[in-house]
Amino acid sequence: MIILGIETTAHTFGAAVLKDRTVLSNVWDSYSHPERGMIPAEVAAHHVAVCDVVIRQALEKAEKKSKDVGLVAFSQGPGIGNCLRVGATAARAFAVHHKIPIIGVNHCIAHLEIGRLIAKECTDPVLLYASGANTQVIAYDCGKYRVFGETLDMGVGNFLDQVGRLMGLGFPAGPKIEEHARLGKKYIPLPYVVKGMDVSFGGMYTKIMHMLKEEHDEELVNSLCYSMQETIFAMLVEVSERALAHVGKKELLLGGGVACNKRLQEMCAIMCKERGARSFALPNQFNVDNAAMIAHLGKIMYDAGVRMTIPETAIRPYERTDDVDVVWR
Numbered sequence: 001m002i003i004l005g006i007e008t009t010a011h012t013f014g015a016a017v018l019k020d021r022t023v024l025s026n027v028w029d030s031y032s033h034p035e036r037g038m039i040p041a042e043v044a045a046h047h048v049a050v051c052d053v054v055i056r057q058a059l060e061k062a063e064k065k066s067k068d069v070g071l072v073a074f075s076q077g078p079g080i081g082n083c084l085r086v087g088a089t090a091a092r093a094f095a096v097h098h099k100i101p102i103i104g105v106n107h108c109i110a111h112l113e114i115g116r117l118i119a120k121e122c123t124d125p126v127l128l129y130a131s132g133a134n135t136q137v138i139a140y141d142c143g144k145y146r147v148f149g150e151t152l153d154m155g156v157g158n159f160l161d162q163v164g165r166l167m168g169l170g171f172p173a174g175p176k177i178e179e180h181a182r183l184g185k186k187y188i189p190l191p192y193v194v195k196g197m198d199v200s201f202g203g204m205y206t207k208i209m210h211m212l213k214e215e216h217d218e219e220l221v222n223s224l225c226y227s228m229q230e231t232i233f234a235m236l237v238e239v240s241e242r243a244l245a246h247v248g249k250k251e252l253l254l255g256g257g258v259a260c261n262k263r264l265q266e267m268c269a270i271m272c273k274e275r276g277a278r279s280f281a282l283p284n285q286f287n288v289d290n291a292a293m294i295a296h297l298g299k300i301m302y303d304a305g306v307r308m309t310i311p312e313t314a315i316r317p318y319e320r321t322d323d324v325d326v327v328w329r
C-alpha cells in the first residue's frame with residue numbers, strides 16, 4: 001500500500017510517501033524568522049502557501065501519482081491549532097477526492113514508532129523526546145505509551161531558541177548553540193533542576209538573561225552555550241537513565257529536533273554503555289518534525305484495524321501521549 005503522510009504540528013509543513021514500511025520520500029518546508037519565533041497565524045499562512053508544492057514534491061520524488069495513494073495519514077495533535085488545521089484540511093480534501101481512508105495520528109507517538117522502524121534493533125525503547133515544544137521521557141507499558149518524566153515549563157528546544165534570541169543567534173537557535181558550544185572554554189555553573197522525574201528550564205533562562213545583560217561578548221556566549229548544553233543534557237540523561245532503570249528496558253531512543261545534537265547523542269551513548277543498554281540516534285530527517293513518521297504510524301494503526309470518519313479527524317491540539325490506546329502492539 002502507498003501511504004501519504006502530512007505533518008503540520010508547528011513550524012514544518014512536511015509530506016512523505018511510504019510503500020508499506022519503506023520510506024520513498026520525506027520532504028518539508030519550514031517557517032523561520034530571523035528575529036522572532038512562531039506566530040500561529042503566520043505559520044499557518046506559510047503552510048497554506050506551501051502545502052500544494054510540498055505534497056507534489058513528495059509524490060514526484062517517490063515516483064507516484066496521487067491516484068496511487070491508498071491511505072492518507074496526518075498529525076492530529078498535539079500542536080498549534082492553526083497549523084494542525086491546515087494539515088488536517090489538506091488530508092481530508094485528498095482523502096475525500098480520491099475516496100481513500102484517512103487516519104489522524106499522535107505526533108509524539110510517531111517519533112517513537114519511526115525509531116522502531118528505522119533503527120531495526122530498537123524494538124522496545126524508552127524515548128527521550130526532546131523537541132521544540134515537547135520534552136518527555138516515554139515508554140510503552142500496559143497498552144499505552146506512558147510519560148515517565150517531562151518538562152515542567154518550556155520544551156528544551158524552545159528554551160534553546162529563547163536563549164538564542166537573547167544572544168542574537170536567530171531562529172531556530174539549537175544548531176548555532178551547538179557550534180558555539182564547541183568553542184566554549186569555561187564551564188559556568190547554571191541551575192540544574194530535576195524534580196523527581198521532571199525537568200525545568202525557567203530558572204536557567206532567567207540566570208542567563210541577567211548574565212547577558214551585564215556583559216555580552218563572544219567568549220561569554222561560547223562558554224554559556226557550552227555550559228548550558230552540558231547542564232540541560234545532563235538533566236535529560238539523568239531522567240532517561242532513571243526511566244530505563246524503573247521500567248527495566250535496555251534501549252534508549254532519541255527523538256525530536258534537539259536529538260540532532262551530537263553532544264546529547266554522545267552523553268546518552270555514554271550513559272547507556274555504562275549500564276549495559278543501547279542508545280539509538282536516527283538520521284536527522286527522522287529527528288525533526290517529519291511526515292514519514294506520520295505516514296508510518298498511520299499505516300500501523302490502519303493495519304491494526306483503526307478507521308476514522310471525517311468528523312473523527314477533528315484536530316486534537318492538546319492530546320497527551322497517554323490519551324492514545326495503543327491497539328497495534
Ligand code: AMP
Nearest residue numbers: 131132157172174175256257258261289
Ligand atoms: P522539532 O520541534 O522536533 O522540529 O525540533 C525543533 C527544535 O530543535 C528547535 O527548537 C531547534 O532549535 C532544535 N534543534 C535543532 N537542531 C538542533 C541541534 N543540533 N542542537 C540542539 N537543538 C537543535
Ligand code: MG
Nearest residue numbers: 131256288289
Ligand atoms: Mg516533533
